[in-house]
Amino acid sequence: MLYSQLSLCIFRASVVSPQPNTNWSRSKSNNGRRVGHCTKVSRSVNMENLQSEYLFPEIFMREYEHSQKNPHANLIRLGVGDTTQPIPDIVTKAMAQHAQNLSTVEGYKGYGAEQGNTELRMAIAETLYGNMDVKSHEIFVSDGAQCDISRLQMLLGSNMTVAVQDPSFPAFIDSSVILGRAGKFHEETGKYGNIVYMNCNPENDFFPDLQTTSRADIIFFCSPNNPTGYAASWHQVKQLVEFAKSNGSIIIYDSSYSAYISDYSPRSIYEIPGAKEVAIEISSFSKFAGFTGVRLGWTVLPEELLYSNGFPVIKDYNRIVCTCFNGASNIAQAGGLACLSSQGYQAITNVVDYYKENAKIIYETLGSLGLKVYGGKNAPYIWVHFPGRSSWDVFNEILERTHVVTIPGSGFGPVGEGYIRVSAFGSRECILEATRRLKTMFS
Known part of the structure; x- marks a missing residue:
């Protein structure tokens, strides 16, 4: 047994x-280069x-x-x-039923809205953001938080400076390198020259010393943190929001593990007053509902978040999504909706x-x-x-x-x-x- x-x-x-x-x-051979025909593309x-x-x-x-x-x-x-x-039966049955309905004339659906199913966006807003005043049209449903990291990198351009927690989820740094933001890599330190590394260790309670942290345009922050498992307190997240406001920065806040919080740490950055003016939040059904293979996530772009010229960031992100993404699987979204029912x-x-x-x-x-x-x-x-x-x-x-x-x-x-x-x-x-x-x- x-x-x-x-x-x-x-x-x-x-x-x-x-x-x-x-x-x-x-x-590899010849220092990573393969022998054979080469194109003229660098x-x-x-x-x-x-x-x-x-x-x-x-x-x-x-x-x-x-x-x-x-x-x-x-x-x-x-x-x-x-x-x-x-994955619980109530969720998989909803996905199976939706898939079965696609075999009927009445139930077939093709392309959906790139921003996601309206009903699911409303359920995310109501169930997960409660009284935080997050509106359903500010929520963009996606195929997962990791894909959204790259779409946000594309949104914000290659000339931006970046700060990350150290240690942090590798995609934050690697996608910054791919976009050309990172600068030269220094072997002696293991760091990229143009990235601000915010040390998070036991000595500082896994929260960076913001008084000594250099300004950056984009601050990647994950809470609960992957890999340390540490969730920033309400007071610490408030400090982060105030730091971003004083520096004119945008926080990309990864809350993919928020369902695991067992104390009074905030599950969303929008629990902090004023956060909607400086923060984008990405999250996922992967670790929350076992959707690692199903692929479903979301990103919140508040209307209050503005570029330096006053243009709303949400409008550019909507354009990125419409250009680079045809929307999450409607079967996965049916499962997401079932996850947010009371039983699910x-x-x-x-x-x-x-x-x-x-x-x-x-x-x-x-x-x-x-x-x-x-x-x-x-x-x-x-x-x-x-x-x-x-x-x-x-x-x-x-x-x-x-x-x-x-x-x-x-x-x-x-x-x-x-x-x-x-x-x-x-x-x-x-x-x-x-x-x-x-x-x-x-x-």
């Missing part, structure tokens, strides 16, 4: 394949400025290589933050609570071993410190000795060096087995 339960999340390593033939970094200097493969495909590749060396190992994946529990919302909240209990188990286990452990309360991630050690060395040691996949903290920025991130996404049996192995390793 236990073996069959464990098989839901522990699998034979030999079946894990990230399609290595598509990973160009593993099949490679983008911005793409050349990217310093490594994107973090998560690199994790999959290392996992694959481990599986080739250890074909009989049972891997537990607590690395890439992919949800594992089934309770069902997905139960799944979130399940992951939160997983996080508590991992946090308490690793803490009991004398490790420096953070996060795990307001997010499904546990941030573990190994002072003086390389993140990749710790990642490799844990993988080799326990067959548990984590994420090296250095992949999230220079301040992440010496940390690993452990995900709480998995079945309870999987989490308990992983903690048993980690106890054996660190005892």
Whole structure:
């Protein structure tokens, strides 16, 4: 019985394949250049400025290589933050019904509004933003927060300066590099010259010292933070809003993990008075409702947010969306609407609570071993410190000795060096087995 339960999340390593033939970094010759016919099209200097493969495909590749060396190992994946529990029936039935209706003359629908289904936009405004005065037409439904990050980068142009939390979600920096905002990469610091890195560590309670932070046009801020798991307090978010106002900056606020908040930390930046004048908020159904493969998210562009010349930012974003996006899948949007019904919302909240209990188990286990452990309360991630050690060395040691996949903290920025991130996404049996192995390793 236990073996069959464990098989839901522990699998034979030999079946894990990230399609290595598509990973160009593993099949390079002549300093990364391939031999053969070349066009006369130059490679983008911005793409050349990217310093490594994107973090998560690199994790999959290392996992694959481990599986080739250890074909009989049972891997537990607590690395890439992919949800594992089934989507509640009330949600999947709504999507299935919508898909079935597409096979009828009466139920068929083609293109929808690029901005999203009107009913879903209203449900997001009413259910998730309550009394924050977020209007449904300020909400743009999308195929996920990560895609919206790139669309917002396109909106704001390549001449803008950028600030990010350090550590932070890699897409904030990588998309800035691709757009040409980052400047030259400095090997000695691991930083790009034109990006302002806002240190977030235990010494400053994982919130940057804004008094010493340089001005930037765009401030990327994620709360609860990925990877540290820390949620900024109301007072801290208020400080951030005031900082943006005094500097004339725009905050891009990622609230994708807000459903995991267990204390009084704000779930939206719009809980702070005046935030609509300086902030764009992106969010997602991925970790909230298990839609990592379904793909559904949204971005809020308040009418009050203006450029320096007084032109509303929402009008330009609407143009970007209409030009670059044909709207989220109507089947996914039917599922999103079901998530926000009273029954659906309770069902997905139960799944979130399940992951939160997983996080508590991992946090308490690793803490009991004398490790420096953070996060795990307001997010499904546990941030573990190994002072003086390389993140990749710790990642490799844990993988080799326990067959548990984590994420090296250095992949999230220079301040992440010496940390690993452990995900709480998995079945309870999987989490308990992983903690048993980690106890054996660190005892």
